[in-house]
Amino acid sequence: MKTFQPVKATNFRCRRWQVPEICLPVFLSMLLLFTACIPAIGWCNDEYNQLGNLFGSEGRNMEDVATKIISLPGERRNWVKGLDFSPDGKYLATVTHKDGVKVWDWQNARVVRTLGRLQGSNIxxxxxxxxxxxxxxxxxxxxxxxxxxxVIRIxxxxxWEVLHEITDPMPGSGCNAINFTPDGKHLVRIAHHNPKYSTDILHVYDTTTWETIWTLQLSPFRPYALAISPDGKWAAIGGYAYGGGIKHQSIIVDMEKRMATRTIPNTVDFAFGHLAWSPDGARLTAIGRRGWDGLAYTGGPExxxxxxxxxxxxxxxxxWGRVSLLYVRYTPDGKYLIESDMNDRGTALGARIWxxxxxxxxxxxxxxxxxxxxxxxxxxxxxxSDRDTTIWKLKQQ
Structure with missing residues (x-):
């Protein structure tokens, strides 16, 4: 397990009569650590910042694996909250709070269709x-x-006509995440309901009839993130179990047996994060804020x-430092893992390509x-981002 330990202070002190050759390196080292722990606003109180961040590795490129090729214009403070390429790569769908869904011919920076958003919907x-x-x-x-x-429009x-709309009659229902199975036969949705009305957290729909094929009940559990394995046999649901304390975890669901088969504990708050399955199906990556158990951060710093x-x-x-809302994606060829952070305070940590x-x-x-x-x-x-969408070309080896 790779973690970075907090930097501990030493007992060394520079006195006025010590020679500058001794004092100066110590002074510069202390100044470097001090300035690295002051974000754009407020004082830094996160003792678990990675040591690599303190020495500037976050601000430089180790390799040029992504090259910017085009930006699609947007409106300031109109966050792009969702993106997806069409399978043939010709189009890019975007969704924002103000404009709803737009479909772009991204290579020509041209909007093909504005689909808008449903009245009363919130993303x-x-x-x-x-x-x-x-x-x-x-x-x-x-x-x-x-x-x-x-809760879902197709x-x-x-x-670009509306093919179908999926509704949910339960009070307070919604949709936290969706994904198609790799064979395209099913659409999977996760949602949190008031336990008084329903404990269904996962819904599977037939993409021909749009009927509900099956649901999964887990209680007490609040789901946020969803990832489906490349072979479609498994689904991972990120969230937390509550009642007797909050336990952050990922639930692994067998899609053929239609049941939860195992639980993976973690220290990730998926209300501000995501899940991603590696293309070979061997690894599952969870990202988010540090998990909060209702009392303190006791699960660990990762x-x-x-x-x-x-x-x-x-x-x-x-x-990863003082993060806000995080995303994660594997490239389908498995060469890269990409993670990102956003906030509207000017202190977001950007994206990292691994x-x-x-x-x-x-x-x-x-x-x-x-x-x-x-x-x-x-x-x-x-x-x-909050003002545009940028397309990057990834290095192919």
Whole structure:
């Protein structure tokens, strides 16, 4: 497990009569540590910052694995909260609070269609907002309960007409995340309901009839993040169990047996994070704020954790400073793991590109990055912010 320990102060003191050759290095070292722990606002109280951050590794590129090629214009303070490339890579769907869904011919920076958003809908805490179907024939969007109790809307991509709307009659229902299974036969949704009405947290729909095929009940558990394994046999749900204390964990669901088979404990608050499955199905990465148990941060300092998806064994764990809202994506070819952070205070940590095993950081992209998407051919990365969407070309080896 890879973590960085807090930097401890020494007992060494410089006196006035000591020679400058001794005092100056100590003074400069103390000044470096002091300035590194002052964010843009307020004093730094996070004792677990990575030592690498203090010495500037976050601000430079180790390798140029991502090269900026185009920016799609947006509106200031209109955060891009969701992104997805069409399977053929020609189009990029974006979603923002103000504009709802737009479909771009991104190579020409041209909006193909503005689909808007449903009246009364809210995307504030939705983790996976929109997804193209594997065949590219449909685009689905997910949001909190809108007018007429609609929680998911599906469009045809040939005409951009509404194909279907999924509703939920339960009071206070919504949608926290969606994804299609790799074969395109099912759409999976996770949601939290008032336990008084329902304990269903996972809903599986047939993409031909749009009927509910099956649901999974877990209580007391609040789900936030969703990831489906590349072979479609497993689903991972990130959230926390409550009642007798808060326990942050990922639930692994057998999609064929339609049951939860194991639990992976972690220290990640998925209300501000995501899950990602590696393309070979061997690893599961969780990212978010440090988990809060209602009393104190007692689970541990790590907020980025990679597990063996089959055994639940922790493979790597990292601490990423004072984060706010985080995203994570693997490239489909498995070469890169990309993580990002955003806030509106000017202190966001940007994005980091790692090798696919999450052992070596390759590049840092500064800024407040509110969403990520990778094209199916692994050639392009899209990053969203509060004013535009940027497309990067990824290095192919």
């Amino acid at each position: 504030g805490l939705v983790r996976e907002l929109l997804k193209f179907s594997p065949d590219g024939h449909m685009l689905a969007t997910c949001h909190d309960l809108a007018t007429n109790r609609v 469009w045809r991509t040939d005409t 907020n980025i954790m990679t597990f063996d998806a089959h055994s639940g064994r922790l493979l790597a764990a990292y601490i 090798d696919g095993t999450h052992n070596k950081q390759l590049q840092h992209i500064p800024g407040a990055i509110s969403s990520l998407a990778v094209s199916r051919d692994s050639r392009y990365l899209a990053t969203g």
